[in-house]
């Protein structure tokens with residue numbers, strides 16, 4: 001730790017701050033005042049940048065050093081402290097009351113907060129569902145899908161169009177959305193799943209954009225950029241609900257959907273097919289030697305992931321009552337991907353936390369609206385440097401040492 | 410039981426085997442020996458359908474399998490213990506074994522086979538909840554063999570099971586190979602560089618060089634053969 005304050009380090013920081021001062025000079029210091037036709041020199045900004053970066057570069061290296069030290073300790077065999085979330089989940093005495101508290105909070109949420117807040121929470125829950133769906137594809141099967149939003153859009157348009165043309169209701173279309181998502185997943189997956197890694201990512205990204213562009217330009221089918229309005233909210237035994245009641249109703253539907261999703265993903269993770277996905281991620285040739293069909297297994301993951309996106313799309317359309325292609329840009333895929341990566345690939349709790357952080361944080365940072373995206377970006381970068389395994393790391397990605405003393409089942 | 414007729418296999422444009430023919434009868438232990446890069450692994454991969462041959466025929470129980478997919482071939486009763494073990498490091502021992510039984514639905518049968526394997530390798534029973542990657546090399550090889558056995562193969566293909574293991578462990582592995590052959594009447598096709606040990610357990614042997622079979626004989630005769638002695642036994 002003392003190493004940081006050596007002459008060498010001070011020199012490093014010195015050059016860093018000079019370089020930063022130089023880089024930011026044109027935007028931070030020089031300002032051309034077009035009204036009075038003069039150039040303003042804001043030297044005090046330069047001082048802030050130089051001293052700020054000098055200090056921050058120290059802090060940065062200190063943090064890196066600490067991280068390295070932590071890793072060395074773990075490598076040299078010293079028992080690493082279990083992460084907080086895992087400790088909580090392994091201890092039923094903490095975990096049960098905590099779960100009960102969360103359940104009570106979640107159920108009473110609409111009564112405690114305004115319907116504006118409930119609405120935001122519903123959005124966050126939709127992203128939880130999307131994150132858990134994409135987690136099947138990326139976290140479990142290890143397929144980098146950057147066009148996930150296409151299936152979300154497919155679900156949303158399924159509801160909007162079927163309702164517009166045939167007057168079908170929400171509850172009828174919800175399962176149809178799942179089917180459409182699954183079918184699209186298979187149709188897209190079939191040709192592209194032969195590709196690996198980066199190629200798969202690029203092709204799926206392209207596919208996502210193609211779907212959006214088709215929706216934007218095929219006016220007769222999708223009403224183009226102007227979108228579809230007046231999509232009905234979910235029906236409640238044919239009753240007319242007030243706006244607040246409808247908002248709360250969708251919130252509870254979403255809670256139900258998230259619970260179902262968690263149940264399914266959990267079952268999948270511990271099933272033979274779930275383990276086959278993990279195995280396939282680790283060693284394709286060994287899988288083939290065991291008779292695991294590569295394409296079929298990947299296709300299952302791909303279309304199961306798409307199924308959840310399809311359903312989430314239907315709910316999204318019903319919640320906003322208006323959709324157009326602008327809701328389904330690549331940025332959307334990127335956010336869902338961030339949720340999975342930030343939360344911790346393959347971990348259900350992680351993905352839920354990731355979705356809540358990534359969707360709620362920008363909402364509540366509106367107070368700092370000017371800096372909100374900067375803070376958001378900085379959080380992501382810091383996370384990736386200091387906690388690349390995500391908020392909650394998947395146990396599977398760490399070898400577990402269980403000695404021979406461990407009792408069998 | 411298995412018959413290869415003039416198999417030629419390629420990686421892209423590179424021809425790795427250039428016309429291999431061999432036969433294996435039920436209940437035998439057959440070994441294929443040869444130096445590095447001779448094409449032994451490719452031969453096994455061709456049988457498994459992972460590197461399908463571009464020409465030639467493979468017959469299993471009289472049925473052509475060279476156009477079948479790897480999972481169909483496994484379901485017919487051919488399973489492979491791949492070179493370098495290739496167990497799944499992040500799955501536990503038990504989950505690794507379950508992957509071997511991927512195509513099977515008979516729960517009772519799987520359970521019985523699991524018990525048989527835990528009898529065969531008690532160390533795996535002790536380590537059943539441990540991640541595969543934390544096992545030692547010898548234990549990983551035992552796991553790889555067991556995983557293949559979980560598919561209940563009639564023909565077991567083994568690719569250099571002695572690779573990188575201590576002599577004592579190697580001897581134990583070879584004992585197990587003989588035991589599996591004896592107890593379950595499993596036919597074994599054993600690819601080895603350790604020609605001495607392989608020829609001692611095998612009934613017959615083939616010698617491979619540069620993608621071609623150059624010798625085929627009874628294992629005992631190959632052991633006594635001057636050329637084999639010089640090239641593969643280091644005598």
Ligand SMILES: Nc1ncnc2c1ncn2[C@@H]1O[C@H](COP(=O)(O)OP(=O)(O)O)[C@@H](O)[C@H]1O
Pocket residue numbers: 420423424425443444445446447448449450451452
């Ligand atoms: N994946 C591959 N791609 C290209 N060439 C390969 C590949 N695997 C093996 N080869 C080539 O095929 C030939 C036979 O290899 P292999 O069957 O692995 O031999 P062995 O198992 O007898 O050591 C070698 O010349 C090797 O370089």
Ligand SMILES: [Mg+2]
Pocket residue numbers: 449450451492568
């Ligand atoms: Mg080889």
